[in-house]
Amino acid sequence: MDFEPMDDFDRKLKRLFERWPAPPDLKRRLMENRRRRKERPQWFALPFAARVAVSLCLLAGVFAALYGGIAANQAEQRRKGEEARRQVLLALRITNHALDHMNRQLAAHNRARQE
Amino acid sequence: MKNRILAFIFAAAVLAVPALAQTAQLPAPPPVEKDLAARASSVDEITLSKNMLAAAAALFMNSKDKDEAATSQLVERLDGIYVRDYEFAKEGQFSIEQIEQLRKYFETSEWTPIVRDRDHTTGESSDIMVKMVNGKSSGLFILDVEPKEISIVLILGPVGMEELGKLKNLAWLGIMEGTHHTGPDNGK
Numbered sequence: 222m223d224f225e226p227m228d229d230f231d232r233k234l235k236r237l238f239e240r241w242p243a244p245p246d247l248k249r250r251l252m253e254n255r256r257r258r259k260e261r262p263q264w265f266a267l268p269f270a271a272r273v274a275v276s277l278c279l280l281a282g283v284f285a286a287l288y289g290g291i292a293a294n295q296a297e298q299r300r301k302g303e304e305a306r307r308q309v310l311l312a313l314r315i316t317n318h319a320l321d322h323m324n325r326q327l328a329a330h331n332r333a334r335q336e
Numbered sequence: 337m338k339n340r341i342l343a344f345i346f347a348a349a350v351l352a353v354p355a356l357a358q359t360a361q362l363p364a365p366p367p368v369e370k371d372l373a374a375r376a377s378s379v380d381e382i383t384l385s386k387n388m389l390a391a392a393a394a395l396f397m398n399s400k401d402k403d404e405a406a407t408s409q410l411v412e413r414l415d416g417i418y419v420r421d422y423e424f425a426k427e428g429q430f431s432i433e434q435i436e437q438l439r440k441y442f443e444t445s446e447w448t449p450i451v452r453d454r455d456h457t458t459g460e461s462s463d464i465m466v467k468m469v470n471g472k473s474s475g476l477f478i479l480d481v482e483p484k485e486i487s488i489v490l491i492l493g494p495v496g497m498e499e500l501g502k503l504k505n506l507a508w509l510g511i512m513e514g515t516h517h518t519g520p521d522n523g524k
Contacts (some may be wrong), residue, residue: 289378298391305384305392309411312382312419312489319487323462326453 363477363490368437372486375429376422384415384417410500414493418485427483432459434479438488439463442477459483466497476500 239276361368373379384392387410397410411417424430442465451464460482467475473496478489491500 260383281507298394301388302391302395305388306395307380309389309392309396309407309417310386311380312417313407315380315382315419315421315487316478316489318421319462319478319489322340322482323451323453323464323478324462326455326460326462327451330453330455 338473363420363488364438365441368434369420372420372422372430372434375424377425378421378423380419380421382417382419386415389414389417410495414495416490416492417449418488418490418492420488422486424484427459429484430486435461435479435486438479438486447475447477467492 364372373381393408393412396404396411399408400406404522422430446467446469447465448468449465451462453462455461461479462481463477463479464488465477466473466475472494474492474494476491476495478487478488480487
């Protein structure tokens with residue numbers, strides 16, 4: 222009775238050592254997988270120089286995009302600044318016109334008072 | 337309890353609205369502004385916030401013109417410049433009531449009139465008010481009315497007229513520093 226677990230183990234082992242027929246399309250599937258893997262371009266399959274060149278190109282692209290973004294932002298800021306500057310000058314011109322009129326009016330009133 | 341919370345929120349909202357309105361001051365009451373703009377033959381509306389002024393100051397700073405460099409120093413400290421200029425094709429396009437509304441808009445304890453001039457024969461008038469906060473000037477309001485033109489200028493921020501007067505074209509303001517002038521009808 223004590224050997225029962227061992228029998229069970231034997232049975233499992235025996236089953237594992239049994240020969241099973243391979244699935245009918247196993248070979249075809251394996252060959253297909255192999256072919257597909259070969260067709261796929263592999264990064265590590267590229268020569269070292271090509272890998273460096275691709276990396277440099279990507280890096281240059283990133284820098285170009287960053288530089289472009291910064292330049293566009295600076296241009297936009299400059300455009301806004303120019304517009305604001307133009308408006309400040311117009312505001313000063315209108316203020317000057319108002320003050321000039323005010324000055325003339327006050328001078329006229331002062332003259333009238335003195336006469 | 338729920339009603340009390342609702343009442344508190346409502347009261348807070350009611351108090352907050354005028355406070356917000358105060359910070360975003362306009363140079364004229366919106367209905368008057370709209371009506372004047374509709375009647376005018378030519379309108380100049382300039383609204384420059386602190387951000388816009390900072391952008392302009394940066395450009396003025398790079399200028400070789402001495403006056404523009406001085407403008408840069410002044411402009412970068414300001415909180416806003418608001419200008420409205422309405423030109424009319426013929427006389428009588430705006431009413432005295434509208435001008436009074438414009439003046440009343442700034443007749444608060446913060447604003448001190450320093451120039452008040454009226455000419456009843458021509459209908460022309462001029463007003464300069466300064467906003468005083470803790471004894472320091474923090475705003476300037478100019479209202480100039482001609483028979484066919486109204487100019488409204490509101491400059492907010494720490495600005496002295498002496499400083500403004502240093503600018504080209506605004507030298508006249510420098511003379512006004514510390515003076516109080518009233519016209520022939522003595523501020524009527």
